[in-house]
Amino acid sequence: MKNIYFVGAGGIGMAALERYYLSQGYNVAGYDRTPSPLTDALQKEGVIISFEDSMDAIPVEFRNPETTEVVYTPAVPHDNVPLSFFRDNGFKLLKRAAVLGNITRASKGICFSGTHGKTTTSSMAAHVLHCGSVGCNAFLGGILRNYGSNLLLAPESPYSVIEADEYDRSFHQLSPYIAVVTATDPDHLDIYGTEEAYLESFAKFTELIQPGGKLLVHTGLKLVPRPPEGVEVYTYSRNEGDFHAENIRCGGGTIVFDFVHPSGRVNDVELGVPVEINIDNAVAALGAIYLTGDFEPEVARKAMASFMGPERRFEFHLKEQGADGRAIIDDYAHHPDELRQSIASVKALYPDRHLTVAFQPHLYSRTRDFAPQFAEALSAADSVILIDIYPARELPIPGVSSKIIFDRIKCADKTMISKEDFVNTVKNRNFEILLTAGAGDLNFYLPQLCRELKNKDA
16 A cells, blocks of 8 residues: 545544655545645645545545555545545545554554543643653644644654544544543534443443553543453542642643642643643643653653643634733633633633633534533623534534524623624624634634734724
């Protein structure tokens, strides 16, 4: 095989594999539905990407099953033309998760799972290892602002850091050396149906840990893990567990704490992205690295302070100076618990300012399943701008729209708009702090919004 073709090439998880295969000298091509800044970057790096759902999307040199392997994501519709061609003509087809599974079996995989927190925790762990003497190969679900990529390479390192995605039970393809579970709040009920089935899927994931491996689980979860015999189990959280934080100091735009581990502590760990949820995330990341046996305390301390975070995870697009300065923060929060935590973090950072939250629901099914919980989370804001649902891979569901969230929101200042009206709506408001939230494409409008605000102020 000298060619790798990716169906769903614009997905963030697929992008890391495309970059990996490029680094290994393969010819890489693929199809995606729409262009994006990520596909633009991949094309500049050498990936051939087409946006036509047709045979023309497949370069001639990628049409031979003897020389081409195909990687696809379950988010791509079954009747996609390129995928159907490969399926019907004897090509070797692998899900993205199966490729990551092969990588974990050829390395010591540090796999971060959970309803939320997995992108940030895996990114933190990858950055800390990358700053140390051992390094890592990392396949992440977000673009790290420190590197401008979601792939880190260290060919001599025994470790691979992987975001273990529960969607479509993808993480069942992995063989972790160290498994981390950050949260098990129900999600993806279009796949699992019930909370019990969702929890069972995580329990199954814990069964896949390699002999001699380790499991790190957040305290207080409903999950009943089933690790193989001989696998050591540890707990963590902000306040308790085998790994936790003590002496937390917040103020002046910084968060500093002492990281406590089973054999001691690392004092004065400062968060490069100073939001409260990152205390939990940092404890998970540092705990997982401690369990490798290659923990370097001083490296860890410096790396956490220099960690800039993944794009779209509490990312500032505007941060004006002064007590009255405006701020625009973008966060990927697309589950009710994530949204609740994100709003609480912004309010803690700006306790005396008016908070406007612009939320774009992601998926019809998730909106249907969690509308009351989304409305409850949004009701903590001072003002709410609710955007139309971002459908992603789904077709509309009758009776499901943003309105089923909107009608339940309790704060008086609320409005519902299309994403095309977002820039003008916000530009003409006298907002103080704006949080844009969701896993859709609202972030694409933020550069334009910032430009227009600057022109308006000039």
